[in-house]
Amino acid sequence: MNRIKGKLILITGASSGIGEACARRFAAEGAQLVLWARRRVRLESVGRALEAQHGVVARLAEVDVRDRAAVSRAAEALVAAGQVPDVLVNNAGLASGLSKVHEGDPEDWDRMIDTNLKGLLNVTRAVLPHMVARRRGHVVNIGSVAGHQTYPMGNVYNASKFGVRALTEGMNLDMAGTPIRVSAVDPGMVETEFSEVRFHGDRERAKAVYQGLQPLTAADVADTIAYVVNLPEHVNILDLIIMPTAQRNVYVVDRATP
Ligand code: NDP
Ligand code: 8X3
Numbered sequence: 001m002n003r004i005k006g007k008l009i010l011i012t013g014a015s016s017g018i019g020e021a022c023a024r025r026f027a028a029e030g031a032q033l034v035l036w037a038r039r040r041v042r043l044e045s046v047g048r049a050l051e052a053q054h055g056v057v058a059r060l061a062e063v064d065v066r067d068r069a070a071v072s073r074a075a076e077a078l079v080a081a082g083q084v085p086d087v088l089v090n091n092a093g094l095a096s097g098l099s100k101v102h103e104g105d106p107e108d109w110d111r112m113i114d115t116n117l118k119g120l121l122n123v124t125r126a127v128l129p130h131m132v133a134r135r136r137g138h139v140v141n142i143g144s145v146a147g148h149q150t151y152p153m154g155n156v157y158n159a160s161k162f163g164v165r166a167l168t169e170g171m172n173l174d175m176a177g178t179p180i181r182v183s184a185v186d187p188g189m190v191e192t193e194f195s196e197v198r199f200h201g202d203r204e205r206a207k208a209v210y211q212g213l214q215p216l217t218a219a220d221v222a223d224t225i226a227y228v229v230n231l232p233e234h235v236n237i238l239d240l241i242i243m244p245t246a247q248r249n250v251y252v253v254d255r256a257t258p
Helices: 017-028 040-054 068-080 106-134 155-174 194-198 203-209 218-230
Strands: 008-012 032-037 058-062 087-090 138-142 181-187 239-242
Touching: 008 017, 008 106, 017 032, 017 040, 017 218, 032 040, 040 058, 058 068, 068 106, 087 106, 106 138, 106 155, 138 155, 138 218, 155 181, 181 218, 194 203, 218 239
Parallel strands: 008 032, 008 087, 032 058, 087 138, 138 181, 181 239
Antiparallel strands: none
């Protein structure tokens, strides 16, 4: 049964990777879309293609989730147009750098904490009150296996994703007494622009992360998110970990040797 058709779904970080794959998957199911990211040209190419292909409406906005005022303005514009999202996918996020904490770059720390934690909070604070007022809505936070298990040099990224897990749990408690669901989807390795961003544009180093194994694709993760969103309203997935079969935890990865 398709419970996604006709829903209004706001996806942050929809210009690439998992967010873009969610936009594609939800459009194929007949959802109306609100797509936010910083790269407007990328958003436009995703949104316009989906409108042409599936006949859905994609409302696009260039929003940096770290900019609380910009987030509030974009959310208010939606609400003023009568467009309160039925589903919010808090996906915008990144790793920046991979260093021991005593050698880390505080600019990288700011980027991760401001985006993964404060950005998620900014968007949730702007959208969730309207869901509560209507007594309808579903928030899906994209965490990570890195929010369940630390790894060397993952320090601040790990902390941000452990934080996302705590926020998902806390938000669920806060929604007690309402029908609003809060879910987390926590992937292992997914081949997207994630590693290229983490290594500040070093494509060779990024490619090496996925060498010798079959990682998840963004579409695999979008399928899982669509499953979580499509469940009937009395069913709430609190936390779902999705891994490539070749990755059993953050350390145990089966790699073919060349
Ligand atoms: P990508 O780099 O491909 O996508 C990240 C998206 O986030 C982009 O659309 C980017 O858009 C957006 N984004 C980043 N910073 C901001 C910002 N300040 N404001 C608005 N949008 C922003 O990586 P993924 O698709 O892999 O990452 C998506 C989520 O999945 C992240 O939260 C990540 O932590 C999580 N994740 C990824 C895994 C992986 O292995 N790839 C595994 C587990 C979790 P733009 O640059 O245009 O703003
Ligand atoms: C991304 C997965 O293992 O690189 O969240 O941290 S990992």
